[in-house]
Amino acid sequence: MKLVMVHGWSVTDTRVYGGLPEALARFAPESLALDIEHIFLGRYISFNDEVRLADVADAFERARQERLQGESFAIVTHSTGAPVIRTWLARYYSQGAQGLKQCPLTHLIMLAPANHGSALAQLGKSRLGRLKSWFDGVEPGQQILDWLELGSLGQHQLSRYWLSQDPVADGLYPFVISGETIDSNLYDFLNSYTAEPGSDGVVRLAGANLNYRWLELTETQTLDDNGRAVLIPTADVIAPACGFEVLPRASHSGSKLGIMTSVNGRSPKPRPVVSRILQCLQVGSAGDYSALCQQMADSNPRSGPRFTQLVVRLWDNEGEPICDFDFLLLAGPDYDPGKLPRGFFKDRQKNQRSGNALTLYLNHDRMLKTAEGCLGFRILPRPDNGLAHYRPVEFRCAGKLAEYLRADQTLMLDVHLTRHIHPHVFSLTGASEQGDFRQLAEV
Structure with a gap:
């Protein structure tokens, strides 16, 4: 050989x-x-x-x-x-x-x-x-x-x-x-x-x-009680x-x-x-x-804590990267960012050239202590208002924490958001409606 x-x-x-x-x-x-x-x-x-x-x-x-x-x-x-x-x-x-x-x-x-x-x-x-x-x-x-x-x-x-x-x-x-x-x-x-x-x-x-997993999530038209768009899985592939x-x-x-x-x-x-x-x-x-x-x-002898890596990438429905956003992990049956287990977080990095990519490094063993295995996240993208903007979105994986986050593995997460365009961006008017329309941009 x-x-x-x-x-x-x-x-x-x-x-x-x-x-x-x-x-x-x-x-x-x-x-x-x-x-x-x-x-x-x-x-x-x-x-x-x-x-x-x-x-x-x-x-x-x-x-x-x-x-x-x-x-x-x-x-x-x-x-x-x-x-x-x-x-x-x-x-x-x-x-x-x-x-x-x-x-x-x-x-x-x-x-x-x-x-x-x-x-x-x-x-x-x-x-x-x-x-x-x-x-x-x-x-x-x-x-x-x-x-x-x-x-x-x-x-x-x-x-x-x-x-x-x-x-x-x-x-x-x-x-x-x-x-x-x-x-x-x-x-x-x-x-x-x-x-x-x-x-x-x-x-x-x-x-x-x-051994890793790729999960693709897409924004739907469904809104939760707080006006946030619901994300649903559109692809789920295991390496x-x-x-x-x-x-x-x-x-x-x-x-x-x-x-x-x-x-x-x-x-x-x-x-x-x-x-x-x-x-x-x-x-x-x-x-x-x-x-x-x-x-x-x-044969893997493990005595210390185990970790998992989450790589999040944000795209709009045109395939363009969304680089300005806040990402909040949620936990527990109420999906509250304050209910994450103590000591779960180790590190985060945002890629300097692909600004839509965020990598989180989490203590897997601590994450398993999340109440009822409920894990989720909320994304607050920007711009969040104006002629072209994005809605805040949320994803909940009830009872699937251990399935998505595995010790010593990476979860690749691609999130696709809808770019919402205000009707004022382009409109047709009659000849009798002539005049300055700059105020339409103030939405």
């Missing part, structure tokens, strides 16, 4: 893979026919401002054709390497004649992947360049940084693509292996995100996990199942606890991440995949 390794972002040296390639080749069973000669270390440039994620995916395709030609292969990625390969899949093996059935990739094993971005990305290039936990002193490229910012349009598009796929049925077996240990040696005392609970110091478990495991004592990077860089190729025993990767590579059927996914889920 040929194995390609794809590193994370702003890496400048293939030594970042540590002893992982050597350990995999050394402990691989003979049935895999895996040895050091079959391992290619991916190299790509991500610290240039002009380079986009799609550019890297296109460059990977050229490198694949040159080096691997038509041969099948497996991939192990780290961090941003996962979005690179998933973007490559979306660009070259989307639905149609060139679907995943035609793809030469057999196994996609993602270590600490930034599939739904990273909270660190909003800090900016110069600050991130000082964080050795991810960038090793290299200033990151701006356009890939934009993709990684929570709630980016690029993440939204890639996640929507993945929802329409059935990788296991097409012979592609995806896995996510991540950690939630913070390496104190890599903690940045000026940035609390490097010690954020439910993360590995860089990527949240909910941001790594490819294809993906193997997911949280490894104990694994951080994003670092020679001591890094999920990849801490592996010693000369160790007499394989580290847990090495053993699990080799198990993933041996999966050869849907039955094998399902069994290993269950084993990975059962």
